[in-house]
Amino acid sequence: MTNFRYFPEGYDRYMQSIRVSIYEDNAKLRDLLELLITHADGFVLAGSHPDCRSVEGEIRTDAPDVVIMDIDMPGRSGLEGVRIVKETDVNIRVLMHTVFDDDDKLFTCLTNGADGYLLKKDSSAQLVRAVQEVYEGGAPMSPGIAHRVLEAFRQPKPSAKKEYNITDREQQVLELLSRGFSYRMIGLEISISPETVKKHLKNIYQKLHVQCGPEAVAKAIRERII
Amino acid sequence: MTNFRYFPEGYDRYMQSIRVSIYEDNAKLRDLLELLITHADGFVLAGSHPDCRSVEGEIRTDAPDVVIMDIDMPGRSGLEGVRIVKETDVNIRVLMHTVFDDDDKLFTCLTNGADGYLLKKDSSAQLVRAVQEVYEGGAPMSPGIAHRVLEAFRQPKPSAKKEYNITDREQQVLELLSRGFSYRMIGLEISISPETVKKHLKNIYQKLHVQCGPEAVAKAIRERII
DNA sequence: AGGACGACTCCCCAAACGGGTTATTGCAAG
DNA sequence: CTTGCAATAACCCGTTTGGGGAGTCGTCCT
Numbered sequence: 001m002t003n004f005r006y007f008p009e010g011y012d013r014y015m016q017s018i019r020v021s022i023y024e025d026n027a028k029l030r031d032l033l034e035l036l037i038t039h040a041d042g043f044v045l046a047g048s049h050p051d052c053r054s055v056e057g058e059i060r061t062d063a064p065d066v067v068i069m070d071i072d073m074p075g076r077s078g079l080e081g082v083r084i085v086k087e088t089d090v091n092i093r094v095l096m097h098t099v100f101d102d103d104d105k106l107f108t109c110l111t112n113g114a115d116g117y118l119l120k121k122d123s124s125a126q127l128v129r130a131v132q133e134v135y136e137g138g139a140p141m142s143p144g145i146a147h148r149v150l151e152a153f154r155q156p157k158p159s160a161k162k163e164y165n166i167t168d169r170e171q172q173v174l175e176l177l178s179r180g181f182s183y184r185m186i187g188l189e190i191s192i193s194p195e196t197v198k199k200h201l202k203n204i205y206q207k208l209h210v211q212c213g214p215e216a217v218a219k220a221i222r223e224r225i226i
Numbered sequence: 227m228t229n230f231r232y233f234p235e236g237y238d239r240y241m242q243s244i245r246v247s248i249y250e251d252n253a254k255l256r257d258l259l260e261l262l263i264t265h266a267d268g269f270v271l272a273g274s275h276p277d278c279r280s281v282e283g284e285i286r287t288d289a290p291d292v293v294i295m296d297i298d299m300p301g302r303s304g305l306e307g308v309r310i311v312k313e314t315d316v317n318i319r320v321l322m323h324t325v326f327d328d329d330d331k332l333f334t335c336l337t338n339g340a341d342g343y344l345l346k347k348d349s350s351a352q353l354v355r356a357v358q359e360v361y362e363g364g365a366p367m368s369p370g371i372a373h374r375v376l377e378a379f380r381q382p383k384p385s386a387k388k389e390y391n392i393t394d395r396e397q398q399v400l401e402l403l404s405r406g407f408s409y410r411m412i413g414l415e416i417s418i419s420p421e422t423v424k425k426h427l428k429n430i431y432q433k434l435h436v437q438c439g440p441e442a443v444a445k446a447i448r449e450r451i452i
Numbered sequence: 453a454g455g456a457c458g459a460c461t462c463c464c465c466a467a468a469c470g471g472g473t474t475a476t477t478g479c480a481a482g
Numbered sequence: 483c484t485t486g487c488a489a490t491a492a493c494c495c496g497t498t499t500g501g502g503g504a505g506t507c508g509t510c511c512t
Contacts, residue, residue, distance in 0.1 A: 110379035139372035143364025149375060150365045153336035167458065180441030182498065196460050202500070203458095212468090212500075213440040215406030221447045393488065408468065422490050428470070429488090438470075438498090453512100460506080469498065477490075482483100 021064035052081035086113035247290035278307035312339035
């Protein structure tokens with residue numbers, strides 16, 4: 001974190017300011033954001049646009065370090081916007097700024113490459129701090145958002161296994177199947193008859209409501225059973 | 227965020243203070259943390275321990291709202307510690323506080339249920355703020371940590387697909403296989419002969435270096451090809 | 453004592469699978 | 483313009499898979 005206070009007054013004229021572009025369809029809010037950026041120390045407004053329709057070109061001419069991106073915009077949403085910005089130049093940091101806090105939009109943004117996710121209800125001061133932080137390689141998120149991101153990592157493993165009543169032995173067989181073992185090889189591996197392997201798999205298919213090996217493996221992995 | 231300044235002096239005597247337990251093997255740092263918590267407004271020290279050996283019982287008697295957890299401790303690491311705390315009571319927030327910033331330890335913590343991850347190089351003020359934030363349902367993380375968490379969501383999809391030279395058609399066939407379609411059904415679905423389906427799968431198995439359907443599906447899902 | 457259930461084994465049998473081989477079409481890169 | 487490759491299709495042939503059913507043994511719970 002650069003501590004501006006340790007520099008003499010006016011020092012920032014000699015250092016690189018952070019170039020910020022804004023994408024926000026609401027004119028009033030966009031004006032407010034522009035004001036915020038132009039008046040904050042160390043920032044300069046690189047561009048300001050009401051939608052993402054021409055984002056590829058705008059990014060090239062604006063040459064921003066950080067983009068503040070709304071989601072709900074006419075023509076092309078910020079979900080696409082962030083993907084396009086990142087395809088144009090991965091070094092540009094994209095900070096989402098939206099009212100949406102549903103998992104669907106959140107994780108779409110993240111997979112598309114967003115570097116931060118702020119809700120509009122957060123304060124202006126927080127937004128300015130977030131722009132600084134995202135520029136410095138951080139990942140600012142509203143508290144509730146960060147919490148949901150971490151929740152995505154939690155293991156729903158034991159519950160899923162219990163949900164389908166998969167036994168330890170069945171899980172073991174399924175795991176070997178997913179590693180390319182045939183019934184016979186699985187039998188040799190865990191010292192049971194291939195017929196028993198088959199029986200276990202029959203039970204697994206019933207419990208998971210699937211038809212065949214590949215489908216069972218897919219479901220087991222997606223539900224984190226194996 | 228509760229704004230204490232709006233309450234009359236001494237108001238916090240009437241409100242619930244946040245109970246904090248500390249797990250930290252370094253005696254000097256532990257003392258410092260104790261001091262920090264006892265002197266901060268709105269916090270009360272619920273317990274302070276040099277390791278996680280008896281964490282189950284301690285959690286019950288201390289009854290903390292928030293646990294500050296080091297990772298590198300003798301006997302039982304904080305990685306296990308966080309898991310055990312969460313198994314004892316999911317409502318207790320666990321804030322990791324460590325020097326480690328490697329992906330391995332980080333993501334182990336997160337899957338084990340950690341609610342925040344601060345590096346020891348962060349300031350005391352940040353730590354106090356983080357305890358408050360984690361108590362309020364946030365997920366405080368050091369900037370670099372948050373960034374790496376978000377990076378984990380980025381799609382390595384196209385690269386993995388390119389890595390193995392899987393074509394669009396092959397991906398489509400593989401996806402249907404993972405949904406329980408037989409060769410014949412896949413053929414009907416995408417209007418090609420089951421023999422062609424077989425041919426595609428033969429190529430897929432070669433490209434992915436696998437033997438059979440289940441293994442191919444497992445690899446494809448894990449490598450995010452499908 | 454009886455019942456439920458997990459783990460285990462075996463049989464029959466039809467369908468599905470997977471390896472090998474060969475061949476045509478069409479498109480794109482060299 | 484030819485070489486390469488994806489996509490298509492077909493054949494043979496042995497093996498694997500998966501759906502039936504029928505049965506033993508041991509443990510845990512009622």
